[in-house]
Amino acid sequence: MKQILVISGKGGTGKTTIAGALADLASREKRIVLADADVDAANLELLLEPEKQETFSFRAGKTAVINEDMCIQCGRCEEVCRFEAVEMKEDGTYFINESMCEGCLSCVHQCPVDSIDVVERKSGEWYRSITPYGTLFHALLYPGEENSGNLVTQIKTDAKKFADNNQADLLLIDGPPGIGCPVTAACQGVDSVIIVSEPTVSGYHDMERVKQVTDYFHIPSFLILNKYDLNPEIREKIIEFSNITDTPLIGEIPYDERIMHAQAEGKPVTQTLDGTLLRYFYEIWSETKKHI
Amino acid sequence: MIITVASGKGGTGKTTIATNLAWTLAQKRESEQESPIWLIDCDVEAPNAALFIHPIFEIEKKVERQLPIIQQDLCTGCGVCVDVCEYNALAIARGKTLFFKDLCHACGSCVLNCPENAIQESPEMIGLLQQGNRGALKFAQGILEIGFSSPTPIIRDLKKWIIPDKPQHESTYILDASPGTACPVVESLRDADFALLVTEPTPFGLHDLKLVAELIFKEFQIPSGIVINKSGRGDEIIEQFASEMKIPILMRVPLSRDIAEAYARGDLLVDAFPQYWDQFIDLYKKISEITGERQPKQ
Numbered sequence: 343m344k345q346i347l348v349i350s351g352k353g354g355t356g357k358t359t360i361a362g363a364l365a366d367l368a369s370r371e372k373r374i375v376l377a378d379a380d381v382d383a384a385n386l387e388l389l390l391e392p393e394k395q396e397t398f399s400f401r402a403g404k405t406a407v408i409n410e411d412m413c414i415q416c417g418r419c420e421e422v423c424r425f426e427a428v429e430m431k432e433d434g435t436y437f438i439n440e441s442m443c444e445g446c447l448s449c450v451h452q453c454p455v456d457s458i459d460v461v462e463r464k465s466g467e468w469y470r471s472i473t474p475y476g477t478l479f480h481a482l483l484y485p486g487e488e489n490s491g492n493l494v495t496q497i498k499t500d501a502k503k504f505a506d507n508n509q510a511d512l513l514l515i516d517g518p519p520g521i522g523c524p525v526t527a528a529c530q531g532v533d534s535v536i537i538v539s540e541p542t543v544s545g546y547h548d549m550e551r552v553k554q555v556t557d558y559f560h561i562p563s564f565l566i567l568n569k570y571d572l573n574p575e576i577r578e579k580i581i582e583f584s585n586i587t588d589t590p591l592i593g594e595i596p597y598d599e600r601i602m603h604a605q606a607e608g609k610p611v612t613q614t615l616d617g618t619l620l621r622y623f624y625e626i627w628s629e630t631k632k633h634i
Numbered sequence: 635m636i637i638t639v640a641s642g643k644g645g646t647g648k649t650t651i652a653t654n655l656a657w658t659l660a661q662k663r664e665s666e667q668e669s670p671i672w673l674i675d676c677d678v679e680a681p682n683a684a685l686f687i688h689p690i691f692e693i694e695k696k697v698e699r700q701l702p703i704i705q706q707d708l709c710t711g712c713g714v715c716v717d718v719c720e721y722n723a724l725a726i727a728r729g730k731t732l733f734f735k736d737l738c739h740a741c742g743s744c745v746l747n748c749p750e751n752a753i754q755e756s757p758e759m760i761g762l763l764q765q766g767n768r769g770a771l772k773f774a775q776g777i778l779e780i781g782f783s784s785p786t787p788i789i790r791d792l793k794k795w796i797i798p799d800k801p802q803h804e805s806t807y808i809l810d811a812s813p814g815t816a817c818p819v820v821e822s823l824r825d826a827d828f829a830l831l832v833t834e835p836t837p838f839g840l841h842d843l844k845l846v847a848e849l850i851f852k853e854f855q856i857p858s859g860i861v862i863n864k865s866g867r868g869d870e871i872i873e874q875f876a877s878e879m880k881i882p883i884l885m886r887v888p889l890s891r892d893i894a895e896a897y898a899r900g901d902l903l904v905d906a907f908p909q910y911w912d913q914f915i916d917l918y919k920k921i922s923e924i925t926g927e928r929q930p931k932q
Contacts, residue, residue, distance in 0.1 A: 351679075351680050352644065352645065352680050352682070353643065353644010353645040353646075353680075353813040354643065354644040354645010354646060354813075355644075355645060358838065380814075381816075382814040382815045382816040382845070383642050383643055383644075383813060383814050383815065383841075383842040383845060385643070385837075385838045385841060385842070388837045388838060388841060404720065422742065422743075422746060424700075424740065424741055424742055425741075441820065441824075441853065444739055444741065445720055446720050446721075446739055446741030446743055447718070447720055447743065448718075448741050448742060448743035448746065451718055451743060451746065451747055452746060483815070483816060485815040485845050485846065485848045485849035485852065485853075486815060486816070486817075486819075486820045486849045486852065486853050487816065487817075488816065488817045490814075490816045490817075491783060518814070519644040519645075519679075519680065519812075519813045519814070520677075520679030520680055520785070520812060520813070520814075521679045521680065521778065521780065522679045522778065522783050522784065522785045522818065523783035523784065524816075525679075525783075526736060526783040527783075540898075541898055542897055542898040542900075543682075543685040543686075543898070543899070543900035544649065544680075544682040544685055544897075545898075547680075547682060547685060548680040548682065551679075551680060551780065554780040555780060555781075558780055558781045569894070569898075572891075572894055572895055572898040573895065573898035573899060576898060597891060597894060599889060599891075602836065602864070602889070603867055603868070605836050605837060605838065606836060606837060606867075606868055608837060
């Protein structure tokens with residue numbers, strides 16, 4: 343079983359469109375399992391018509407809460423907190439600002455009178471769903487919550503276990519944008535990464551950064567160029583980058599407003615586009631297949 | 635006034651709206667000799683605003699965190715540090731303590747709890763802050779070092795570095811946030827007076843707009859407004875949500891290959907298509923009316 347992760351650095355380059363198309367085409371030939379690792383803006387489910395089978399609570403976040411009756415206002419908690427979460431009220435008593443607290447519990451261990459309690463908070467949910475293309479593991483991180491990396495690890499671990507138990511050929515993961523904790527978590531244990539870029543100044547810049555991340559974790563990566571005909575010069579630069587860095591370009595998709603409109607259908611674009619555009623996605627799948 | 639540009643979904647045009655709004659206002663204020671405009675790129679994982687602004691950077695500052703160093707000769711392998719670490723960044727193997735830098739939040743709890751005083755700390759660079767200007771526009775950005783996973787402390791330091799504790803009434807700070815609705819976006823929205831939500835008329839754009847609107851409603855209770863980018867077919871799904879939530883739609887930029895090509899080259903929209911100049915001035919005027927601040931002179 344191979345694990346393939348789709349990321350981009352820059353948001354909106356077409357990760358989910360491509361992951362949805364690959365899910366559709368791959369599921370016609372192989373046994374696949376899907377995971378959406380973009381947990382704070384999960385969009386793959388909008389294309390795959392999932393029916394939820396199981397829902398799990400995500401409780402990674404802890405918050406420290408000062409018990410006012412026991413607190414002697416010594417200020418030790420404020421001293422040790424590195425996240426500026428301990429604040430003082432007008433009457434001189436301390437409280438912990440929940441939105442600043444990172445749940446390190448340093449204050450809990452240091453409080454001389456044990457007046458700080460630990461509250462676990464539910465930060466989101468994750469789901470196992472069936473879709474016409476395979477089983478999908480996806481999540482909802484409640485807006486504003488932390489620990490997105492832990493939630494990514496959680497759904498990836500479950501998806502991997504499920505894929506192994508069901509003798510799947512492929513676990514396809516739609517990744518988050520950026521290069522921070524959810525991306526780091528999504529990269530763990532995958533066999534290869536598909537980087538979706540576009541020939542724009544931002545697309546090029548972020549592709550370079552995300553490539554440094556895959557190199558950092560020693561994961562082989564491949565490139566897909568979306569909207570390839572928007573700018574011939576930057577496209578040339580990307581092809582050069584692909585050659586120099588040993589990141590094979592495995593497909594290109596033109597700028598075409600029909601692709602954007604096709605997403606309104608709530609299905610993978612490969613279900614609704616006509617043949618002239620479909621062939622680009624078939625080519626990507628046939629190249630991807632070589633690496634499974 | 636602090637205006638944070640957010641979107642939920644990536645690639646909807648946050649940077650386009652933030653850079654053009656800031657650039658337009660800076661030009662206008664310069665000619666009227668008013669206080670400067672700041673553009674602060676808070677998308678420290680993928681900072682792109684500078685690619686459109688081309689600022690000259692004048693000052694840099696490292697963002698460092700105190701990471702633990704275990705003195706193995708003093709360590710008895712008792713495991714107290716492992717027990718107190720909430721991030722699984724420490725483990726005991728064969729009587730020795732191992733440290734995993736990627737997972738550490740630099741909270742210092744292991745140092746405080748080690749019974750042998752065997753853990754010291756040393757600063758490690760996790761990001762870089764830069765500030766400068768292009769003409770009348772003041773610009774600042776933060777850049778997360780590759781291999782570190784915490785963007786939030788960099789955003790926090792960046793804001794502290796640029797925005798004074800009690801911002802002067804006449805200063806305007808435009809913050810370009812990262813995509814999503816998790817902690818980096820919360821940090822970019824903290825202390826903002828207005829949230830400008832950039833979306834696109836697709837089911838993805840709507841889905842993520844709902845999440846970010848929920849975040850603002852739940853955590854901040856600040857006024858917000860919507861910009862529909864790539865506007866045209868499908869606008870009605872956004873219009874319906876905006877009207878249900880009573881969030882005004884302040885501006886639309888059409889879906890157009892010409893605009894996409896200008897963006898690809900790194901051109902500002904107002905440079906490539908001067909007709910947008912007045913629209914950005916108008917956008918700021920609407921935001922000022924909503925926040926009840928002094929309006930720019932006509």
